[in-house]
Amino acid sequence: MAIKGFKAAAVAANLRYKDRPDLGLIVSDGPAAWAGVFTQSVCQAAPVIWSRPLANKGRGRAILANSGQANAQTGREGDANCLRSAELIGAALGCPPEEIMLASTGIIGQQVNMPALAEAVPGLAAALSPGGLDDFARAIMTTDTFAKTAASECACDGGTVSVWGCAKGSGMIAPNMATMLGFVLTDANIAPELLRGIIREGADMSFNRVTVDGDTSTNDCLMLMASGAALVTGGPALEAFKTAVFTVMRNLARQIAKDGEGATKLVTVRLRGAASPEEALLAARTVAESPLVKTAFFGGDANWGRVFMALGRSGARFDPYAVNMDLDDVPWVRNGIDNGREEAASAVMQKTEYVLDINLNAGTSGCEMLTCDFSHEYVSINGDYRS
Amino acid sequence: MAIKGFKAAAVAANLRYKDRPDLGLIVSDGPAAWAGVFTQSVCQAAPVIWSRPLANKGRGRAILANSGQANAQTGREGDANCLRSAELIGAALGCPPEEIMLASTGIIGQQVNMPALAEAVPGLAAALSPGGLDDFARAIMTTDTFAKTAASECACDGGTVSVWGCAKGSGMIAPNMATMLGFVLTDANIAPELLRGIIREGADMSFNRVTVDGDTSTNDCLMLMASGAALVTGGPALEAFKTAVFTVMRNLARQIAKDGEGATKLVTVRLRGAASPEEALLAARTVAESPLVKTAFFGGDANWGRVFMALGRSGARFDPYAVNMDLDDVPWVRNGIDNGREEAASAVMQKTEYVLDINLNAGTSGCEMLTCDFSHEYVSINGDYRS
Numbered sequence: 186m187a188i189k190g191f192k193a194a195a196v197a198a199n200l201r202y203k204d205r206p207d208l209g210l211i212v213s214d215g216p217a218a219w220a221g222v223f224t225q226s227v228c229q230a231a232p233v234i235w236s237r238p239l240a241n242k243g244r245g246r247a248i249l250a251n252s253g254q255a256n257a258q259t260g261r262e263g264d265a266n267c268l269r270s271a272e273l274i275g276a277a278l279g280c281p282p283e284e285i286m287l288a289s290t291g292i293i294g295q296q297v298n299m300p301a302l303a304e305a306v307p308g309l310a311a312a313l314s315p316g317g318l319d320d321f322a323r324a325i326m327t328t329d330t331f332a333k334t335a336a337s338e339c340a341c342d343g344g345t346v347s348v349w350g351c352a353k354g355s356g357m358i359a360p361n362m363a364t365m366l367g368f369v370l371t372d373a374n375i376a377p378e379l380l381r382g383i384i385r386e387g388a389d390m391s392f393n394r395v396t397v398d399g400d401t402s403t404n405d406c407l408m409l410m411a412s413g414a415a416l417v418t419g420g421p422a423l424e425a426f427k428t429a430v431f432t433v434m435r436n437l438a439r440q441i442a443k444d445g446e447g448a449t450k451l452v453t454v455r456l457r458g459a460a461s462p463e464e465a466l467l468a469a470r471t472v473a474e475s476p477l478v479k480t481a482f483f484g485g486d487a488n489w490g491r492v493f494m495a496l497g498r499s500g501a502r503f504d505p506y507a508v509n510m511d512l513d514d515v516p517w518v519r520n521g522i523d524n525g526r527e528e529a530a531s532a533v534m535q536k537t538e539y540v541l542d543i544n545l546n547a548g549t550s551g552c553e554m555l556t557c558d559f560s561h562e563y564v565s566i567n568g569d570y571r572s
Numbered sequence: 573m574a575i576k577g578f579k580a581a582a583v584a585a586n587l588r589y590k591d592r593p594d595l596g597l598i599v600s601d602g603p604a605a606w607a608g609v610f611t612q613s614v615c616q617a618a619p620v621i622w623s624r625p626l627a628n629k630g631r632g633r634a635i636l637a638n639s640g641q642a643n644a645q646t647g648r649e650g651d652a653n654c655l656r657s658a659e660l661i662g663a664a665l666g667c668p669p670e671e672i673m674l675a676s677t678g679i680i681g682q683q684v685n686m687p688a689l690a691e692a693v694p695g696l697a698a699a700l701s702p703g704g705l706d707d708f709a710r711a712i713m714t715t716d717t718f719a720k721t722a723a724s725e726c727a728c729d730g731g732t733v734s735v736w737g738c739a740k741g742s743g744m745i746a747p748n749m750a751t752m753l754g755f756v757l758t759d760a761n762i763a764p765e766l767l768r769g770i771i772r773e774g775a776d777m778s779f780n781r782v783t784v785d786g787d788t789s790t791n792d793c794l795m796l797m798a799s800g801a802a803l804v805t806g807g808p809a810l811e812a813f814k815t816a817v818f819t820v821m822r823n824l825a826r827q828i829a830k831d832g833e834g835a836t837k838l839v840t841v842r843l844r845g846a847a848s849p850e851e852a853l854l855a856a857r858t859v860a861e862s863p864l865v866k867t868a869f870f871g872g873d874a875n876w877g878r879v880f881m882a883l884g885r886s887g888a889r890f891d892p893y894a895v896n897m898d899l900d901d902v903p904w905v906r907n908g909i910d911n912g913r914e915e916a917a918s919a920v921m922q923k924t925e926y927v928l929d930i931n932l933n934a935g936t937s938g939c940e941m942l943t944c945d946f947s948h949e950y951v952s953i954n955g956d957y958r959s
Contacts, residue, residue, distance in 0.1 A: 293877030490680030
């Protein structure tokens with residue numbers, strides 16, 4: 186897969202992992218429009234602090250991503266290492282460090298292995314090629330069980346615009362690993378201001394709707410770059426372009442949810458009929474993150490009482506006896522009480538993917554969350570005795 | 573254990589469980605002052621809806637509690653069953669139903685087994701005795717592994733005032749089981765308005781500080797009754813009395829946390845130095861409820877990165893590099909970075925009880941939460957395939 190105007194590459198720098206790609210680079214041939222959204226955590230990683238103002242400038246040349254060390258809680262040395270990394274890449278590419286965004290995923294509290302990184306930069310730059318996008322996608326993996334990529338395209342005045350994206354992450358996946366990184370590239374010719382709006386709207390309805398365990402990391406980020414190489418004009422194509430970008434983002438988000446640690450099921454919590462958008466989000470998220478609901482998903486237990494318990498404490502306002510719930514096409518709960526379809530409901534819950542549709546009948550706002558079940562493996566992965 | 577002015581009893585009514593006490597009654601000899609705090613869930617159980625206005629009246633005679641059915645999401649029939657239960661007890665005691673509060677714990681969505689309850693009432697009333705408090709404590713158990721009681725006393729003008737309490741619950745403990753019930757009795761002679769303030773403050777610093785899995789139920793309640801039989805006057809004794817009540821409540825809350833499903837460790841998250849009381853609570857609760865922190869507790873993994881991750885998303889404001897963390901007396905993190913005491917920190921985390929002290933150094937507000945670890949057993953208990 187290639188996107189006009191971009192080259193990419195990845196190498197095994199052995200920053201922490203041995204003999205697997207852990208350093209990736211995306212470069213646009215010329216200045217690209219870009220935008221980024223980043224974790225809201227108070228404890229932002231150094232690469233987030235480095236990249237955020239650069240994203241806001243609206244234009245840049247390259248993204249360097251590493252796995253192994255998150256460069257979070259690393260103090261002044263961590264910040265200095267960001268500058269040094271950007272300077273090294275900038276020297277290799279012939280551009281200023283401020284045209285390079287950084288993303289990291291790995292252990293919190295440990296410094297980036299700078300000697301190894303510096304040694305790997307020349308080989309990384311030399312390996313850049315239009316076909317290197319999938320290599321980049323692999324370099325950002327930590328304990329993801331598969332590389333997550335997605336692509337889409339749309340017709341615009343004058344031709345076709347392509348969109349490609351990759352992402353990593355699910356729950357914080359092993360001691361000190363950071364979470365969600367997403368990178369979306371396009372050859373569209375589009376202004377940075379428009380990209381900013383698109384990335385926010387897209388993040389909100391995709392990555393921000395995925396919850397594995399409710400925990401967000403110090404390093405989460407989503408970056409969107411547009412090379413302009415498709416040489417098409419804007420206009421009526423904007424909606425088509427947004428659709429293509431959102432399709433890619435939602436696809437990646439779904440893959441992240443599916444790869445949730447120890448997850449055996451992917452559940453869409455479709456919350457409808459809330460009194461306000463805020464309440465729709467609260468209700469959907471509370472259900473999707475409730476440990477008791479998620480263990481019920483794991484056990485395939487058609488236990489609607491737990492869903493009510495989560496809704497009841499979510500902050501959403503509704504009449505408990507107006508609530509309807511469906512599992513796929515099975516009418517599970519009607520008017521707040523059991524609808525006598527427990528066998529059919531249980532059958533749905535044995536599937537690896539299904540929709541839990543909840544209608545609060547308190548308004549017209551809705552929200553969808555993707556979540557997965559809480560299994561023994563989640564506890565094993567995260568409760569490991571090794572430090 | 574007995575409290576002057578009260579009698580209690582419990583019987584095996586076989587509402588759902590067989591051959592174990594599941595129906596309990598507390599009766600004051602004369603009108604008692606009382607207060608109650610109840611779940612804020614939008615999906616309030618019928619006994620909560622019944623009891624709340626009665627608690628607000630400030631005076632009553634009796635509390636009837638059952639285990640087996642929560643009488644939640646039971647519609648009009650559930651409400652009617654509350655009235656009927658209170659009428660049955662009222663007839664046996666010779667008092668109006670409005671002088672009887674109700675509490676239930678059990679399966680959500682199933683009606684209370686009224687024939688069995690009605691049959692058990694005469695025997696229950698006949699069994700009332702001053703020594704029946706511990707029987708009552710056992711009747712409210714569901715999958716609690718031990719009956720939870722606590723007692724205290726204080727000196728007042730004219731004599732001694734005694735306080736006794738019992739509670740049940742931990743995480744929502746098996747499919748459809750409700751959570752936290754607490755009952756505190758005293759022979760103090762005290763006005764209802766004072767009891768109201770005491771119960772709110774007490775609940776806030778005890779039961780509301782316990783989190784097993786962040787899930788609160790449809791049935792949570794705490795009731796406080798004062799018989800006045802100690803015949804002591806108020807005045808300078810009020811603070812001593814509050815201390816005695818809070819001691820009992822904190823003791824019960826601690827027992828609840830300790831009995832958390834599958835829990836192997838009891839951890840106090842002591843959050844200090846927050847910029848406001850709200851932020852102190854947010855920070856403490858977010859850390860105490862984070863699945864990744866709790867699995868780290870389970871694994872004994874001295875992983876401070878996860879604590880930062882939770883703090884970072886809590887909503888509290890602070891400088892990440894001003895934060896100090898201690899595990900018991902081990903200085904674990906200083907100024908946001910590792911303090912080189914990993915071995916000693918890990919040793920603390922192997923203990924079954926310890927304190928995680930976090931100082932945000934952003935203000936003067938603090939908050940303590942009691943929590944426990946997330947273990948495989950939690951998933952087993954709650955993810956069981958049986959419906």
